[in-house]
Amino acid sequence: xxxTAVEEHRPHGRADARxxxxxxxxxxxxxxxxxxxxxxxxxxxAVTATFVKSPAQAAADTRPPAPSVLTAPVQRKVxxxxxxxxxKVAASQRLDVSGEGVGEKSSGRxxxxxxxxxxxxxxxxGQLLLEISGRPVFVLRGEVPAYRDxxxxxxxQDVSQLQQALAGLGYGSGNDxxxxxxxxxxAAVTRFYRAHGHAPVPGQPDPLASPQNRAAxxxxxxxxxxxxxxxxxxxxxxxxxxxxxxxxxxxxxxQAHAEVGDDARxxxxxxxxxxxxxxxxxxxxxxxxxxxxxxxxIASEVTGSRAxxxxxxxxAKPTEPEKGSEQAADxxxxxxxxxxxxxxxxxxxxxxxxxxxxxxxxxxxxxxPTAAVSAGENGHTTVTVLRGxxxxxTRVDTGMAADGYVEVSPAGGSRLAVxxxxxxxxxERRPVTGS
Numbered sequence: 001x002x003x004t005a006v007e008e009h010r011p012h013g014r015a016d017a018r019x020x021x022x023x024x025x026x027x028x029x030x031x032x033x034x035x036x037x038x039x040x041x042x043x044x045x046a047v048t049a050t051f052v053k054s055p056a057q058a059a060a061d062t063r064p065p066a067p068s069v070l071t072a073p074v075q076r077k078v079x080x081x082x083x084x085x086x087x088k089v090a091a092s093q094r095l096d097v098s099g100e101g102v103g104e105k106s107s108g109r110x111x112x113x114x115x116x117x118x119x120x121x122x123x124x125x126g127q128l129l130l131e132i133s134g135r136p137v138f139v140l141r142g143e144v145p146a147y148r149d150x151x152x153x154x155x156x157q158d159v160s161q162l163q164q165a166l167a168g169l170g171y172g173s174g175n176d177x178x179x180x181x182x183x184x185x186x187a188a189v190t191r192f193y194r195a196h197g198h199a200p201v202p203g204q205p206d207p208l209a210s211p212q213n214r215a216a217x218x219x220x221x222x223x224x225x226x227x228x229x230x231x232x233x234x235x236x237x238x239x240x241x242x243x244x245x246x247x248x249x250x251x252x253x254x255q256a257h258a259e260v261g262d263d264a265r266x267x268x269x270x271x272x273x274x275x276x277x278x279x280x281x282x283x284x285x286x287x288x289x290x291x292x293x294x295x296x297x298i299a300s301e302v303t304g305s306r307a308x309x310x311x312x313x314x315x316a317k318p319t320e321p322e323k324g325s326e327q328a329a330d331x332x333x334x335x336x337x338x339x340x341x342x343x344x345x346x347x348x349x350x351x352x353x354x355x356x357x358x359x360x361x362x363x364x365x366x367x368x369p370t371a372a373v374s375a376g377e378n379g380h381t382t383v384t385v386l387r388g389x390x391x392x393x394t395r396v397d398t399g400m401a402a403d404g405y406v407e408v409s410p411a412g413g414s415r416l417a418v419x420x421x422x423x424x425x426x427x428e429r430r431p432v433t434g435s
Contacts, residue, residue, distance in 0.1 A: 071386050071421035072369050074408075079367060081359040081402035083289050087280025087298075087337060089347040091272030093247050094254065095145075099264025101241035102132035109133070110264040115256070117269065122345070123251040126169045128196055132264045135242060136198045139271070140165040142245035151203045151237040154181040161245070162238065166192055189236050203237030246273035250345055276343045278309065280354050281319060281332040289358040290314055296337045297355040305344050311356060312338040359400060367405040372422040373398060383408065384423040385416065391423065 099110055114131030117123070123139055130137040142161040150159055160179040166188045167173065174184025193200040251273035258268035278298060282290050296309040313336040337354060372383045373396070385392045394414045399407030410416045 068427050069386065069391075069423050070425045070427050072372060072424050074416060074418055074420045074422060075367050075405075076364045076418050077367050077405070078364050079361040079400055079402040079405055079407055080357050081289070081400065083282060083286050083356040083358055085280050085282050085286075085335075085354050085356070087278040087335075087352055087354045089276055089343065089350050089352060090279050091251075091254075091348060092274035092277055094270065094272050095244070095246070096267045097129060097137065097244055097269040097271065098266060099130065099132040099137075099258075099268055101239070102130075102135050102137055102264065112258045112260055112262045112264050112268065115258045115260050115262075117253050117256055119253055119256045120346075121253045121256075123246075123253065123271065123273075125165070125249070125251075126192070126196075129244060129269055130258060130264075135201075135239075136193070136196060137242055137244060138196070139244045139246060139251065141168060141247075141249070143247050145245055146240035146243045149203075149237050149239050150181055152181055152183075152186055152235045155179055159185070162243075163188070165245075186236050189238055193236075200236035201239055201242075203235050244271070246271060248274035250274075252345060252348070254348070272348055276339060276345070276348065277312070278337040278339070278343075278352060278354065280335050280337065282314075282335055282356075284318070284331045284333070287314070287333045290335060290356055291358075295357045297357075298337065298339065298343065299353045299355070300347055300350060301353065302350060303344070303347065305347060307339050307343045308341045309337045309339040309343075312336045359402065361400055361402075361407060365399065365407045366409060366416065366418070368408055368422050369424050370401060370404055370406050371424040373406050373408070380412070383416070386421045386423055 099112065102110070110133050112130060112132060113134055114128070116128055116130075123129075125139060125141050127139055128136055129139055140162075142165055144158055144161055146158065148154075148158070150162060156179060159181050162181075163173045163176065163178060163185055166185075169192065171188040171192045172184070173182070173188050176182035176184035190200050251271060254270040254272040256269050258264075262268075278296075290311060292311050292314060294311045296311060298307045298309050299305070313334075315334040317333075318331045319334050368383055373381060374383075375381050380395050381398055382393050382395050385394050394410070394416055395412040396408040396414070396416060397411045399409070401407070408416065
């Protein structure tokens, strides 16, 4: 073999030797890859087993839980069928005071010269309300509004009313007959006006006044004697514009619009007087339930005041909107409630809640929620009582229904007692679970 051939063979022998040395390493790498592949496949199988379920299992997991029953206890209570509505507190009399006709005839202009009262102020009888162009306006007790000027020789119910009002303030009419304006009444008027810093309006006696209208106890005179002198002697007159009569107390200023210097025209003061009432209304569907004489609870959410009352009046026809009002008729019926306990005067004009008792069991009765009562095809009325895990159908007779409850009594030999749990429905809501 030549040297060249030997040289060419040696390299070939070294390559074979390297291949023989590398063969075990390749086998080790292959085994590692196989093991890793098996591990990955095993993990994938476990994940797949976790998320893949059979259709039956999926349906079972999504099925809602069995509904649970809702129950309420049987109670013994007084049932009251009530109607709740709203009303406004008002006085039984409301009147407006204007300056029309008040003031000296010589006054060039009718203006407010004194305005001593303010809104919400209580009034006492005989109090000065206003002064118009120097002339007073007083408040007195009386049923009949002033409709004419009164003076010597005047007779009638309005004269008697004036006499009684002044006598109540300590200004008696002496020996004047009731209803006859004589010297005693004239003196009473004079004293009353002067006590308030005013002079009465001068006037003339009625020339047609008959002798019998003169005060009892006057000395008899021959006919014609002193007549001329009596007719020329200055007297006093009570102008109708200077007296405002209110029917009852308490009385107070509802609104005072007048200020000194104002033109004395229009409404200057509004007065509320007499016992307080509540004016309200009921919807057409509730009108049939409300009758005069029914008991009423009156409550103010603003002051917390409460009072009892009774329905005094229910309108026979729906209330019509006032002329010029843009408010559409709602078909409601007006009602009036008379308080039977004291209602604070400061509630006048306030909106209050009225709870009208339309019917009552008057004494405690066995009662269950209306949802607990059902009627079967046989005509029997029943409730279902939950006794432990058993649902027991219990026959009952029913009475009045009110405030979501029904009066019941056991029937047909069944038993029912206070504290028994009656089924009123089922709760099919699924419970909410957290993540």
